[in-house]
Amino acid sequence: MTPKNKVDILIVGAGPTGLVLALSLLKQGISPSSIRIIDKYATTISTSRALATQARTLELYRSFNLTDELLSHGHKVPAVNLWMRGKHQARLSQSEAGKELTPYPFMFVLAQDKHERILEKALNEHGAFVERGVELVDFEDQDSHISARLLRRNGPNNNTDGHGTEDSYNEETDTEICETAYLVGCDGAHSAVRHGMKVNFEGAPYKQLFYVADIETDSHGQSPIINGEVHVTFKGANLVIFFPYDDKHRCGRLIGMLDPRKTDNEDNNPAADREYSFDDDVAPSVRDILDLNVVKVNWFSAYRVHHRVADQFRTGRVFLAGDAAHIHSPVGGQGMNTGVGDTINLAWKLASALKGHTDSTGDERLFDSYNIERRAFALQLVHTTDRVFTFATAEGLIADIIRNWIVPTVVPSLFAFQGVREFMFRTVSQTRINYRNSPLAEEPRGTDPVQSGDRLPWVVISSNKPEEGRDDNYDTFNAVKWQVHVYGTPTESLRQWCGRKKIDLDVFDWDEKYTASGLGRDTVYLLRPDQYLAVVAPSGPGAAEEATERLDRYLLEKGLNL
Numbered sequence: 001m002t003p004k005n006k007v008d009i010l011i012v013g014a015g016p017t018g019l020v021l022a023l024s025l026l027k028q029g030i031s032p033s034s035i036r037i038i039d040k041y042a043t044t045i046s047t048s049r050a051l052a053t054q055a056r057t058l059e060l061y062r063s064f065n066l067t068d069e070l071l072s073h074g075h076k077v078p079a080v081n082l083w084m085r086g087k088h089q090a091r092l093s094q095s096e097a098g099k100e101l102t103p104y105p106f107m108f109v110l111a112q113d114k115h116e117r118i119l120e121k122a123l124n125e126h127g128a129f130v131e132r133g134v135e136l137v138d139f140e141d142q143d144s145h146i147s148a149r150l151l152r153r154n155g156p157n158n159n160t161d162g163h164g165t166e167d168s169y170n171e172e173t174d175t176e177i178c179e180t181a182y183l184v185g186c187d188g189a190h191s192a193v194r195h196g197m198k199v200n201f202e203g204a205p206y207k208q209l210f211y212v213a214d215i216e217t218d219s220h221g222q223s224p225i226i227n228g229e230v231h232v233t234f235k236g237a238n239l240v241i242f243f244p245y246d247d248k249h250r251c252g253r254l255i256g257m258l259d260p261r262k263t264d265n266e267d268n269n270p271a272a273d274r275e276y277s278f279d280d281d282v283a284p285s286v287r288d289i290l291d292l293n294v295v296k297v298n299w300f301s302a303y304r305v306h307h308r309v310a311d312q313f314r315t316g317r318v319f320l321a322g323d324a325a326h327i328h329s330p331v332g333g334q335g336m337n338t339g340v341g342d343t344i345n346l347a348w349k350l351a352s353a354l355k356g357h358t359d360s361t362g363d364e365r366l367f368d369s370y371n372i373e374r375r376a377f378a379l380q381l382v383h384t385t386d387r388v389f390t391f392a393t394a395e396g397l398i399a400d401i402i403r404n405w406i407v408p409t410v411v412p413s414l415f416a417f418q419g420v421r422e423f424m425f426r427t428v429s430q431t432r433i434n435y436r437n438s439p440l441a442e443e444p445r446g447t448d449p450v451q452s453g454d455r456l457p458w459v460v461i462s463s464n465k466p467e468e469g470r471d472d473n474y475d476t477f478n479a480v481k482w483q484v485h486v487y488g489t490p491t492e493s494l495r496q497w498c499g500r501k502k503i504d505l506d507v508f509d510w511d512e513k514y515t516a517s518g519l520g521r522d523t524v525y526l527l528r529p530d531q532y533l534a535v536v537a538p539s540g541p542g543a544a545e546e547a548t549e550r551l552d553r554y555l556l557e558k559g560l561n562l
């Protein structure tokens with residue numbers, strides 16, 4: 001196949017972030033021939049890395065019909081436990097905390113390489129393929145397009161681990177120029193796209209070095225840790241987190257920190273980090289803190305983590321997403337999910353521009369909204385993980401007193417409140433994210449619980465219409481598309497409006513119980529293709545104006561042309 005040297009979208013990097021972007025574009029009818037997705041590695045990476053798929057990601061994957069497929073390959077973690085100095089302090093049941101909030105009230109554990117394989121298989125089924133061994137070297141913004149210089153590494157210049165060598169290539173035969181309307185950097189923490197954009201990546205490295213270890217134990221039935229749940233354990237400034245991997249509960253992932261005194265490897269020099277070994281540096285503290293007997297280590301990696309957020313996620317025709325745009329502590333399991341959330345947000349905006357669903361101001365507003373919506377979330381996330389992490393690992397007497405005496409008394413009583421449990425669950429599961437402050441949101445409407453920019457509240461449908469086969473109101477998220485929901489009775493003019501615009505109208509019989517979730521009877525909810533609310537328009541008697549006028553005004557103001 002000859003490489004396409006003129007495309008609409010060039011995606012650099014085929015990690016979860018890039019794969020989801022490509023998939024979402026195809027799901028919106030963008031042709032495989034108008035996109036390219038490249039990755040500099042000649043082979044797929046086969047290490048587990050990020051494990052947690054959060055509830056919001058599972059919700060968003062419904063538009064790709066991937067949620068059930070994903071769920072069939074991993075392990076649902078129902079609760080997180082907190083231990084201090086060997087004593088069990090608290091258990092946060094996610095199935096309790098989240099059961100009214102989402103169809104996925106658990107933390108879902110699936111190794112990143114398996115997750116990526118599922119994404120890539122779906123991509124291939126849509127006729128698109130990752131070009132491996134192709135690296136973006138640099139690019140130039142030519143105003144009307146971007147010209148990107150690519151280097152093909154999958155010739156003979158390929159070292160043994162399948163990751164192309166740095167220097168042994170032929171400038172003339174191995175490079176090509178690809179012209180693209182848009183360039184998206186999903187190329188990870190050391191992003192070449194970000195370097196080319198010349199935006200700052202503000203932040204700092206953590207002084208600790210993290211390790212991750214995939215282990216097998218023989219203490220089934222003995223250690224209370226091996227019960228299919230997550231365990232967060234503290235001892236002094238030492239923190240170890242255990243994630244169960246499978247239903248047999250014998251395999252798991254340990255995340256923790258290495259002795260900071262040994263780590264002065266600020267430049268992330270892989271050679272220095274390789275000096276650590278599981279047996280010498282981790283096993284003793286794991287035995288001490290967790291009382292866990294590790295019989296096999298399948299993967300061990302030490303790595304330095306930074307907390308950083310790019311100044312801009314967009315300049316002109318160039319975008320950043322995923323680790324290329326933000327990095328932070330892996331504690332909390334947010335990294336991969338945030339990358340996926342980025343490109344689900346970006347994909348429909350790029351697709352709208354390509355399909356001509358915007359006027360000239362619309363493109364700009366949509367692209368800016370990507371930067372505003374996702375950068376705000378990344379900043380908040382980095383601050384939160386940073387605060388939690390800094391506290392958890394702070395050294396000194398005061399920190400010890402708080403951790404060992406205050407937290408154990410306060411946390412369990414806090415967790416006794418359903419409100420607190422829900423707040424924690426919403427935060428970690430990313431279901432709390434909203435875009436109320438976006439240029440795409442309407443003016444805020446008083447204290448209404450559900451506003452433009454919000455995630456649509458999830459409700460179980462009590463409906464009496466089995467022929468529709470709907471269990472919940474997220475069942476309509478079966479494609480990446482605009483849609484309208486009404487809980488109650490839609491007006492005739494709304495039906496006509498949706499017909500004219502070819503937007504699906506989904507009507508749910510009203511049930512008083514929906515008010516508890518903040519949904520309004522007969523209110524018209526216009527949903528963006530990424531499942532967030534664009535317009536919330538009260539309808540019926542007493543409404544200030546016809547909902548369709550409101551919808552038309554919204555689209556006009558935002559430069560959208562559906």
Ligand SMILES: Cc1cc2nc3c(=O)[nH]c(=O)nc-3n(C[C@H](O)[C@H](O)[C@H](O)COP(=O)(O)OP(=O)(O)OC[C@H]3O[C@@H](n4cnc5c(N)ncnc54)[C@H](O)[C@@H]3O)c2cc1C
Nearest residue numbers: 013015016017039040050135136187188192322323335336
């Ligand atoms: C050892 C390790 C352990 C981790 N553990 C956890 C964890 O426990 N929990 C958690 O949430 N997160 C963890 N992470 C982070 C998580 O893996 C990332 O957040 C996630 O992979 C981000 O996805 P991404 O697609 O944005 O970037 P990446 O997965 O980094 O993918 C970027 C891709 O771009 C390619 N690329 C880079 N430069 C170029 C170029 N110039 N041209 C072409 N291709 C290029 C790379 O080959 C790579 O495949 C871990 C990461 C590592 C390395």
Ligand SMILES: *[C@@H]1O[C@H](CO)[C@@H](O)[C@H](O)[C@H]1NC(C)=O
Nearest residue numbers: 064065066067068069070478
């Ligand atoms: C959705 O995916 C499942 C596999 O998880 C498959 O059986 C089903 O046919 C798919 N549905 C559609 C509409 O593609």
Ligand SMILES: *[C@@H]1O[C@H](CO)[C@@H](O)[C@H](O)[C@H]1NC(C)=O
Nearest residue numbers: 042133154158159160161162
């Ligand atoms: C690169 O080398 C590895 C190891 O020899 C090999 O398995 C792989 O197929 C090569 N990749 C390409 C694209 O030639």
